[in-house]
Amino acid sequence: MTRLFARLLVLAAFASPALGEEPAADPLTQEARAAQNLAIASAVQAQLLACWRLPSGYEGKAIxxxxxxxxxxxxxxDPYVVPESLRTAGKYPVLMTSIGEAVERCLPFAGLEALGAEAGERFDITVHFQS
Incomplete structure (x- = not known):
């Protein structure tokens, strides 16, 4: 049986202070911040993997x-399909629906603050759904 998996690539993560506020000094080193962001991305990956149900007959596809x-x-x-996956996404709307449902089922992502994420901190990632 094909094992399902989703891989995350952290593209950028940054904090957005409220208007008029000075950004707080970051007490983490660059390496520690990178490790924290990877842990947060991995947590989201694990949750999405647990929520995604690959429709029968769509094995071997990636979006x-x-x-x-x-x-x-x-x-x-709103999440969006990256340009490289638009063709596949257009050909397989049932697969796209399954991905959208996985995101909805997983929200809100749990446990991120315990990993060091602050409530207003923004993370931007690409999730590779494939089987």
Whole structure:
């Protein structure tokens, strides 16, 4: 049986201070921040993997989706298909529906603040859904 998996590539993660506020000094080293971001991305990956149900007959397909979320686990905007996956996404709407349902089932992503994410901190990742 084909094992399902989703891989995340952390493209960028940054904090957005409220208007008029000075950004707080980051007490983490660059390496520690990178490790923290990887842990947060891995947590989201694990949750999405657990939520995704590959429709029968769609084995061997891959679609990459970009999404942004906040440290409290809520989405920040709508996820979208990356340009490289648009052709596949257009050919397989049932597969796209399964990905959208996985995101909805997983929201809000849990446990991110325990990994060091702050409620207003924004993360931008690409998720590669493939089987």
């Amino acid at each position: 990459s989706v970009r999404l942004a979320f906040l440290g409290d686990g809520t989405l920040d905007g």
